[in-house]
Amino acid sequence: MGITYASEISLLPLKVRKDKHHYIVEDEATGDFYEMPEVCITAIELLNEAIPLMEIEKSLNDWYPNEDIDVMGFINQLLELELVKEIDGIPIQRSYVNHSNSTFTRIPKSLGHYFFNSISSKLYFLLLIASTGLILFNPDLFPRYSDIFVFDLMFQNVLALLVISFVLVILHEFGHVLAVRSEGLPAKIEVGNRLFFVVLETDMSQVWKLPAEKRNKLFLGGMYFDIVVLFLALASQISVTENSLTMGILKLVVLNTFIRLIFQAAVFMKTDLYYVIENQTGCYNLMENGRNFLAKWLPFLRVPETETFAGEEKFVRTYASFYLSGILLTLIITAYYYIPQMIFAINQIMLPGFFEPITSIRFWDSVVFLLQILLVLGLLIYSWTKKYRFSS
Structure with a gap:
């Protein structure tokens, strides 16, 4: 599926936590965790606000002048991590893996x-x-x-x-x-x-x-x-x-x-x-x-x-x-x-x-x-x- 700056990207539910230097992003469906720098977290927030990709890239260049901004490359990384829900309203299939952690939950x-x-x-x-x-x-x-x-x-x-x-x-x-x-x-x-x-x-x-x-x-x-x-x-x-x-x-x-x-x-x-x-x-x-x-x-x-x-x-x-x-x-x-x-x-x-x-x-x-x-x-x-x- 081709992605352009006109594409509309919808992400899966993600939980973001501040860590020592960067951020930990949790895929709430699978329980997988990823470390990302602040610029990526800002990009995720803008994507969740349905900001057009061209505007996101411009804003990131203004806010992070020392970073090498590549919004299209970041979207492709999110696709590889299977964190994208829809592109232009079309659902993205994912290999869903639920990491069950039910053992020992009876231990108080x-x-x-x-x-x-x-x-x-x-x-x-x-x-x-x-x-x-x-x-x-x-x-x-x-x-x-x-x-x-x-x-x-x-x-x-x-x-x-x-x-x-x-x-x-x-x-x-x-x-x-x-x-x-x-x-x-x-x-x-x-x-x-x-x-x-x-x-x-x-x-x-x-x-x-x-x-x-x-x-x-x-x-x-x-x-x-x-x-x-x-x-x-x-x-x-x-x-x-x-x-x-x-x-x-x-x-x-x-x-x-x-x-x-x-x-x-x-x-x-x-x-x-x-x-x-x-x-x-x-x-x-x-x-x-x-x-x-x-x-x-x-x-x-x-x-x-x-x-x-x-x-x-x-x-x-x-x-x-x-x-x-x-x-x-x-x-x-x-x-x-x-x-x-x-x-x-x-x-x-x-x-x-x-x-x-x-x-x-x-x-x-x-x-x-x-x-x-x-x-x-x-x-x-x-x-x-x-x-x-x-x-x-």
């Missing part, structure tokens, strides 16, 4: 507010300081790579790790859910995937209904619950017998929680802390713009171009340094925990098991562990080759 707002209020955030921070103090006072509490080996058999260790990880992830996500409900917003936990691995993640799309100063507790809700788990697991070790099974489980809980908290600082991934940084700076394409900034020296980091608004350049440069620091942190965690764990498991458990009789459970424990290693390596190689095929 008061319960969420009990865990997330002006006082609780300070308490969570104090618990983090207390956990640090416990480790400094008793360095034996600091998690070590060997804490994963609670049992003599690897299949038992793997099973224990999977069960504990699942429970702790559920607690983490429920922290997000309660934080969302504390603001009276709908929340749900979705099943997603990272390549072949199933993950749980809380739908945080409704966070854009809130002003920026209220969003951080929703992003940090999971980490707050992690901090509580870390403190309780550390404090409980003080009164537990050193060589007991309970102590082994507590150490595994600390190790699992500690690593996940550290990984939150790896902001080269979109972690909870990454979204806090985005929210604090008001730059909502920080990762993409940061990668493209680094692509000047590291071309393989380049991603499709995203818009960088005026004044965001300094935040992008700062984030780029955090991006590289996050990669370094990941390498350190791998070298300190994961590689030693693998070496220990191979030398102390898997290889000795192959010298046991074929009827021995230790022999078959080694076989299962070896198959797990080969499966992980196979998936890793497959993901690399798949990525190479798509990039080429």
Whole structure:
């Protein structure tokens, strides 16, 4: 459908909220959100007043002399976003998607507010300081790579790790859910995937209904619950017998929680802390713009171009340094925990098991562990080759 300056444009119902630097536009039908500068909001207001397009462009040029005004281009962008209702009275078909967020709506707002209020955030921070103090006072509490080996058999260790990880992830996500409900917003936990691995993640799309100063507790809700788990697991070790099974489980809980908290600082991934940084700076394409900034020296980091608004350049440069620091942190965690764990498991458990009789459970424990290693390596190689095929 051709659009001219004589065309009459009618938009769908949109809700506009002022953000830190620009505006958040909500498509009320789908619940989708878009960031737009002030000039676009003014254009939307004029369109809703049925002002002719030629007059809109003239007015915008007068009011925003430093902006490159292109009303026709903006209309085409609105069409791509499916925010146009009619052109010259002819309805525009759209691929309607309703993002339902009905799960957990029975959780009362008061319960969420009990865990997330002006006082609780300070308490969570104090618990983090207390956990640090416990480790400094008793360095034996600091998690070590060997804490994963609670049992003599690897299949038992793997099973224990999977069960504990699942429970702790559920607690983490429920922290997000309660934080969302504390603001009276709908929340749900979705099943997603990272390549072949199933993950749980809380739908945080409704966070854009809130002003920026209220969003951080929703992003940090999971980490707050992690901090509580870390403190309780550390404090409980003080009164537990050193060589007991309970102590082994507590150490595994600390190790699992500690690593996940550290990984939150790896902001080269979109972690909870990454979204806090985005929210604090008001730059909502920080990762993409940061990668493209680094692509000047590291071309393989380049991603499709995203818009960088005026004044965001300094935040992008700062984030780029955090991006590289996050990669370094990941390498350190791998070298300190994961590689030693693998070496220990191979030398102390898997290889000795192959010298046991074929009827021995230790022999078959080694076989299962070896198959797990080969499966992980196979998936890793497959993901690399798949990525190479798509990039080429």
